[in-house]
Amino acid sequence: MSEEMIVTKELRDKLHQLKDYIKELGSVVVAFSSGVDSTFLLKIVHDVLGDQCMAVTAMSCSFPKRELDEAKAFCEKEGICHRIVESEELEIEGFCQNPKNRCYLCKKELFQKIGKIAKEEGFAAVAEGSNMDDNGDYRPGLQAVAELGVKSPLRHCNLYKADIRALSREMGLPTWEKQSFACLSSRFVYGETISKEKLGMVDQAEQLLLDLGFHQLRVRIHGKMARIEVMPEEFQKLLENREQIVAKLKEYGFTYVTMDLQGYRMGSMNETL
Numbered sequence: 099m100s101e102e103m104i105v106t107k108e109l110r111d112k113l114h115q116l117k118d119y120i121k122e123l124g125s126v127v128v129a130f131s132s133g134v135d136s137t138f139l140l141k142i143v144h145d146v147l148g149d150q151c152m153a154v155t156a157m158s159c160s161f162p163k164r165e166l167d168e169a170k171a172f173c174e175k176e177g178i179c180h181r182i183v184e185s186e187e188l189e190i191e192g193f194c195q196n197p198k199n200r201c202y203l204c205k206k207e208l209f210q211k212i213g214k215i216a217k218e219e220g221f222a223a224v225a226e227g228s229n230m231d232d233n234g235d236y237r238p239g240l241q242a243v244a245e246l247g248v249k250s251p252l253r254h255c256n257l258y259k260a261d262i263r264a265l266s267r268e269m270g271l272p273t274w275e276k277q278s279f280a281c282l283s284s285r286f287v288y289g290e291t292i293s294k295e296k297l298g299m300v301d302q303a304e305q306l307l308l309d310l311g312f313h314q315l316r317v318r319i320h321g322k323m324a325r326i327e328v329m330p331e332e333f334q335k336l337l338e339n340r341e342q343i344v345a346k347l348k349e350y351g352f353t354y355v356t357m358d359l360q361g362y363r364m365g366s367m368n369e370t371l
Contacts, residue, residue, distance in 0.1 A: 125150035132169035135227035156185035205239035225249040322353040327362040
């Protein structure tokens, strides 16, 4: 077991702090994407609050069907009340132009919808799953979180991604080794128009790579060019499957298919800011 997978006393203390914080909130609606962080948060909230917990998942063309299916399956397995809301980002004014505050526009609209559900159902708080690692990157969505009074329990209790994976592993959550995911709109260079067609191209391309057994990955889109990011240790695998990947991505609508020699890294589109 790697050192970062060991659950230390300090980490157990953070977990106790998290449970105490959630208990104080009383009743919570969790914004649930089926990712590593929100799955861990939802499990803890449900363990602590039981029926005073609800999960809400936003369905849109920038959210792959596989993620929605995983969200449904997890809530069904755990017996968690689950609501799905339509949150079509492409209808938000200014969103399609992909401005630098795109994530803010999206999160504000989403959390307003979730906040409305929480109010109607009598829940005291709305919570989302950002962690301490999110503080180090450009995250305009966190501005909307702050403005709307949405709780961030994992950040409140100083939990990092490695902490969440370690605890998730110990708890037997299937997401403990799941790849990090962000909405498909994050694959577009700022200023490039986001369309349903191009979101579909990215979704199909990433699904192909996942089906081929790649782990942490992104397919960034620049016009009709795909820039594939995988972990450096999987570069050779990408080259071995080169012909199939190129053929399929051209079938999906890409003209050029490239490999990023820096490899996968979080928020690479923010490097231009």
